[in-house]
Amino acid sequence: MAQQNGDSKKLDIVVVGGGLVGSLEALYLAKRGHRVRIYEYREDIRTTPQVRGRSINLALSVRGRRALKDVGLEDHVINHHGIPMQGRRIHRLDGTTYVIPYDARTNQCIYSVGRNYLNSQLLKESENYHNVQKHFNHKLIEANLNKGSLTFQKTDTKETIPVTADLIIGADGAFSAVRRAMMKQPLFDYSQQYIEHGYLELCIPADEHGGFQMPANYLHIWPRGEFMMIALPNQDCSWTVTLFMPFTNFKMIYSEENLLEFFEKYFPDAIPLIGKDKLVQDFFAGKPLPLVAVKCRPYHVSDKALIIGDAAHAVVPFYGQGMNAGFEDCTILDQLFQKHQENLRAILEEFSLTRWEDTFAISDLAMYNYIEMRDLVTRPSYRLRKAVDDMIFWLFPSLWVPLYNSVTFTTMPYSRCVENRQWQNKVLLYSFIFVGILTAFGAFLRQ
Structure with a gap:
């Protein structure tokens, strides 16, 4: 499988997961000249509608920008798509607001970017590399990580596809099938934590003129102690609104009447922005979804398999670092490929030994930041x-x-x-x- 090309060994690498992190990692590897095959369980995201309940926008910061710069996409994403957010705009109960800048000294900002758009751009960029192949609608059903072998099943025809590779990279999300196979290895530590709070997405539409109904360049927060609501701007001038709240509170809202009473009590200024009918429709069209944090180590098996992104370290979303941390994995991995001259054993071992402390740290910070956002910012x-x-x-x-x-x-x-x-x-x-x-x-x- 591995081929020699000049002085550099070219590897045959399978990336399981064609989401944000998997697509980015494929670009890094393709730039190094390796043969890359992406296997994704879902359909091609470029041809399917957005799945309800999954955040349609993300907060891009310096770590993620650095990775996008490495693969030639930073300028396009920042200047032609991203919406800068300069700080938090806090909504009080009486409807008044105040701003907490992210960086009052140099005015740095984070960017609201569309998940589908960014994923599509990464996949589109991979088409510029002849050494990248993409296989959608392929579900991983069996894995022997020590031998570098996988078995996929096509979701439409149910045909099974055996695959072997020099290296398997699992970038298949918080409920990773690659990690599940890795858990069978001795000395693999794993823990997950579901918090008692869920989230439900709503939407503030654009105004009658197609513009923003609120000041656009902020992350808007309605902190209410035990729960909160946030809103991030979208490129079509709508807002993705997310209500984070204990599941016990969600269960107390079961009718149109007590939903409106709840919003009139805690988020009165949001009702005219969302619209009563749309609020009722969107709230009861979905259900609150859980939030999970995953910690595990080591991230590799011998010189054959590695997990990155949410597969290795899913975090709750309250620091806006989930995507950025996953993108940083790709940057660090590329640096290790350069440092160790494609020596897989040395690369994977160093990644496992050095990365876990940082991913554990951001997981803990994200948990703390929920308390800060929903409560402490008002103090x-x-x-x-x-x-x-x-x-x-x-x-x-x-x-x-x-x-x-x-x-x-x-x-x-x-x-x-x-x-x-x-x-x-x-x-x-x-x-x-x-x-x-x-x-x-x-x-x-x-x-």
Whole structure:
């Protein structure tokens, strides 16, 4: 299977999953000259409608942008599709709003991008490489990862297709079939956590003139303590609205009357934006879906198989880093291919040994950020801390980078972002103690 071409060994690689991360990884590998075959369970996303309930837009930040730049797509996605979001616009109960900028110092922003559009662009780009093949409607039904062999079944004809490869890369999502096969390996650690909150998607349509009904360049948040609602802008001037709430609360809303009562109590300014009829129709057309976080390690089997993206580290969506972390996997993997000159054993081992700490860290941060978004952003203590962070960042940008900025606007490893935050907490604590001692000592001297 593996072929020699000059001094570089060209590999036969199967990518299971033709979603965002799988399609991106195929481009990275194709650029290196390897033969890549993508096997995807679903139909070609370019020819099928968006599945209801799955977020149609995502937050693209620096880690994801770097990966898109590597494969030549950053400029197109940012300048011809993405909608910049400069900060969070918080909606109070009385309908008034205020803005919390993401980066008051340099005005960096994140971008709302369409999931289908981005996936389509990645697949379209792969058509420029003769060494990439795509196979849709193929379900993985059997895997022997140690031997590099897979068996797929065509979902339309039920025909079984045996496949072998030098390397299998599982990028098939949070409920990965490749990971399920990997779990049979000894010493494989795995855990998953479903939170007690689900999500349900609604929509704010464009206004009668085809424009945005709210200021477009923000992530809008309605924080309500135990639950929240957010809205991200779409390219057609509509908004994808997501209600995150405990399942017990969802169960209490079972009629048009108590749905409208609930929204009039907690989200009154959203009702005219969505429209009463559309709110009722959209709310009862679907059902709240669960949110899961997955942690596992190692990510590889010998020199034959590897999992990346949500297959390796699904996270809850509250830091907007799920896609970005998956894209960063591809960037890191490409760097390891370069470092180890296509030596699969060395590449996969180093990826497993070094990546898990960062993916565990962003998983924990995402869990925490839900509390921040639905509750803490409304508290004076949060706004005071952010003001202090922003002020010190303004004065000493190379020394003091706030947590959100380091996660979103740098490629600092996620684990280092956490360590940096812990150091900042200690500095502020000791500073406050020192100021308190000086104040008390000054008061004592004045007596």
